[in-house]
Amino acid sequence: MSPSRISACARRGTARLPAALVLAALVLAGASASAEPVKHLKPEDYSSRIVAGRKGRVLVVNFWATWCEPCREEMPSLVAAAKKFPARDLAVVLVSLDSQKTGPAQVPKFLKAQKVPFVSWLARTRDPQDFIDAVDPNWDGSLPYTLLYGRDGKVAARLSGLQTEASFTEAIRKAVGAR
Amino acid sequence: MKLPGLAPAAFATFATVLTLGLAAPAPAQKPEAPKIGAVAPDFTLPPAAGGAPVALKDLLAKSKAVVVIFDATKCPYAKGYKERVATMGKEYAGKGVTFVTINSNKTEPAAEVAEDAKKHGFAFPVLKDEGNKVADLYAAQKTPEIYVLDPKGTLLYRGRIDETHEDPKNVKSPDLRNALEAILAGKPVPAAETKAFGCSIKRV
Numbered sequence: 001m002s003p004s005r006i007s008a009c010a011r012r013g014t015a016r017l018p019a020a021l022v023l024a025a026l027v028l029a030g031a032s033a034s035a036e037p038v039k040h041l042k043p044e045d046y047s048s049r050i051v052a053g054r055k056g057r058v059l060v061v062n063f064w065a066t067w068c069e070p071c072r073e074e075m076p077s078l079v080a081a082a083k084k085f086p087a088r089d090l091a092v093v094l095v096s097l098d099s100q101k102t103g104p105a106q107v108p109k110f111l112k113a114q115k116v117p118f119v120s121w122l123a124r125t126r127d128p129q130d131f132i133d134a135v136d137p138n139w140d141g142s143l144p145y146t147l148l149y150g151r152d153g154k155v156a157a158r159l160s161g162l163q164t165e166a167s168f169t170e171a172i173r174k175a176v177g178a179r
Numbered sequence: 180m181k182l183p184g185l186a187p188a189a190f191a192t193f194a195t196v197l198t199l200g201l202a203a204p205a206p207a208q209k210p211e212a213p214k215i216g217a218v219a220p221d222f223t224l225p226p227a228a229g230g231a232p233v234a235l236k237d238l239l240a241k242s243k244a245v246v247v248i249f250d251a252t253k254c255p256y257a258k259g260y261k262e263r264v265a266t267m268g269k270e271y272a273g274k275g276v277t278f279v280t281i282n283s284n285k286t287e288p289a290a291e292v293a294e295d296a297k298k299h300g301f302a303f304p305v306l307k308d309e310g311n312k313v314a315d316l317y318a319a320q321k322t323p324e325i326y327v328l329d330p331k332g333t334l335l336y337r338g339r340i341d342e343t344h345e346d347p348k349n350v351k352s353p354d355l356r357n358a359l360e361a362i363l364a365g366k367p368v369p370a371a372e373t374k375a376f377g378c379s380i381k382r383v
Contacts, residue, residue, distance in 0.1 A: 067255045070379055097376075099345055127342040127352065128376040141374040142320050161379070 038107045040124040041095060043134035050093055050121070051153055058085075058156070058175040059149040060092045060168075062118075063135070066106040067098065070162040071144040075116055078146075081168035082118075089176045094120035095135075097128060097143060148175045212318035215371045218332045219247075220316040224306035227282060227292035233304045235279075239330050243275035244362050246355070249314060249380065250280040250305075251322035252287045252295040256377035259344030260323050261299040267356070268303045274363055278303040283314035284322070284381040311382045324375040327358055327368075335362055338373030 041049060050061060062078055064071035082092045094116075096107045103122045111120060125131040132141045138158065139145055146159040148171055156175040159167065213219040223234040238245050248264060251257040268278035280301065282292040289307040296305040308314055317326060327336035336358035341350045358368045 068378060069381070101345060126346075129339075129342065129374045132374055132376070140320065141376045142379060 036108060036119065038096065038104055038120055038122040040100075041121040042124050043131045046131075046134050050095070051149055053093070054091050054149060054151075054153065056151050057087075057089055057091045058151060058172065060090065060172060061135075061147045061149070062092070062094050063097060063139075063143060063145040063147075064094060064120075065097045065143055066103075066110045068143045072110070072114075074144055074163050074168075075114055077163060077165040078168055079116055079118075080165045081172060084169060085172060085176055090172060092118050094118050096120050096122045097131070098122060100124065146171075148172065150175055212337070213326070213334045215334055215337065217334055219326060219328050219334045220313075221332065222313045222316060224281065224308055224313060225289075227289040227296065227305045227307040229289075229293075233279070233306055235328075235332070238277045238279060238304070239328060239332055242277040242330060244277075244330070244335070244359065245328045246271070246276060246278045246359070247317070247326040247328065248278065248280045249317075249319040249322050249324045250282055251284055251378055251380075252282070252291050253284075254322045254378035256344045257322040259347075260340050261295075263340060263347055264323070265300045265302070268301060271359060272303065274359075276359060276363070279306060280304075281306045281308050281313055283308040283311040283319065285311065285383045286381045311380060314380050314382070319380060321375045321377040321379060323377055325355055327355070327362065329362065336368050336371055337375075338370075339375045344377070 051059065053059075060078070060082065062075075064075070066072070078092070082090060094111075096103055098107055100122070107120050107122060110116075111118070123131045128141065132139050136147060136155070136158070140160075142160055144162065146157075146163065146168075147155055148157040148159070150156040157171045159171060219235075221235050223232045225232050235245065235247075246268075250264070264278070264280070271278065278301075280296070280303070282289075282305070289309075292305060292307055313319075319326075323340060325336065325338060325340060326334060329335055336355070338354060340353075340355045342352040342354075343350060354370055354373045357370065361368045
């Protein structure tokens with residue numbers, strides 16, 4: 001999969017679709033998640049492979065790890081929040097900071113079990129600080145951490161720590177609305 | 180509720196109201212971390228295994244430096260460093276440096292912390308921070324997260340042990356060890372702040 005296919009957000013129905021049909025479509029979209037192998041991401045490739053892949057959309061990048069309890073806890077909230085926005089407005093990508101030893105097996109296993117419809121990259125770095133600083137020097141390294149990029153590619157919001165569906169939705173709505 | 184019959188505009192309004200109604204309160208501001216060069220807060224905590232409470236000021240009074248480590252029993256990152264912490268604790272005790280670990284996780288009871296410390300041969304105070312009060316005082320967020328203090332309680336180093344939890348034989352950036360060697364030599368710490376990486380502290 002190319003970096004441009006990083007969005008896996010379900011589309012919300014158009015104005016002509018009845019709401020029930022829309023809800024049914026959302027459920028089906030969520031159930032179509034598959035366990036794709038993770039792609040490895042070097043710190044120096046973060047901007048070109050992740051941020052540049054947004055193609056004029058708002059981009060949510062969620063940094064997580066399978067060993068991170070609040071990361072696992074908030075994942076359904078991110079999935080639910082993302083489904084409220086059409087794919088033409090929003091792209092979502094995950095970046096795991098699992099280790100190179102366990103991540104390639106653990107990350108797809110978790111995403112499949114939880115039916116998470118997003119692609120996850122795996123940070124390829126021996127030193128987490130190198131990766132953290134390359135992504136955002138303001139990030140203290142805590143997980144989970146979520147960056148929202150506006151359509152212009154600039155950081156629109158930083159969400160540190162456990163989020164809720166409401167807090168994800170609010171942050172995305174602000175970024176999407178600021179055309 | 181007649182969702183299917185709602186006009187798009189009404190549905191949007193409904194969704195907005197619902198969203199606003201469910202909006203979580205703004206997350207609490209993180210407490211400010213002690214600054215490098217400032218005096219870190221004193222604390223007194225009970226040992227996880229029981230016994231008399233341990234006061235930081237008493238440890239400072241008998242040490243050339245005190246290494247405060249926020250630790251965990253289940254976190255894979257903290258587990259990856261257990262052997263190094265035990266080894267360095269013993270090694271630096273002979274040089275006048277006191278190690279102390281603090282477990283602030285609400286999910287890890289004192290008995291479990293004591294058992295874990297015994298299993299790994301921690302030969303220094305292992306304290307339980309019920310209610311994560313000391314973690315809050317220090318604005319500690321992760322395990323393992325390190326604070327090194329001089330005898331006056333001045334913070335000289337904050338951050339990580341080194342850059343790899345899973346490859347102890349190939350450490351390239353032994354940040355804690357570098358800090359301690361500099362302090363014992365009376366020199367400035369080369370990298371006084373590094374970014375700790377690990378599990379978040381499970382707070383009440």
